[in-house]
């Protein structure tokens with residue numbers, strides 16, 4: 001890929017395997033005693049003997065597991081990171097405009113290839129070796145396509 005540069009960024013929230021926040025993250029602010037364990041938001045607000053209110057949840061978001069604030073660029077061929085903006089500002093989905101355009105072009109190309117192959121296979125009377133080759137190519141293209149976001153910007 002062109003147009004990608006690796007910019008080192010501070011890691012402020014760790015992700016576990018597969019991008020899932022690691023449960024039971026120790027709270028670093030609790031010096032001295034045993035580290036407090038951060039929980040799922042639903043567990044922090046559980047156990048109330050009355051219906052849950054917005055202020056219950058609002059006060060619990062700081063005590064639950066932190067959300068990741070550094071994630072991988074949405075272009076599946078890119079390893080750069082996108083960070084959640086510190087102040088106001090739109091969060092970035094892609095590390096750069098060129099990376100986004102590259103991802104959109106690749107998505108369109110893969111979609112076209114799958115459609116073309118489906119078209120010719122639907123005509124029937126396809127030689128066995130051609131069918132095998134075409135189905136394998138379409139399967140790989142679909143496998144790639146599952147990595148691309150379908151909505152968003």
Ligand SMILES: [Zn+2]
Nearest residue numbers: 073078095099
């Ligand atoms: Zn990128």
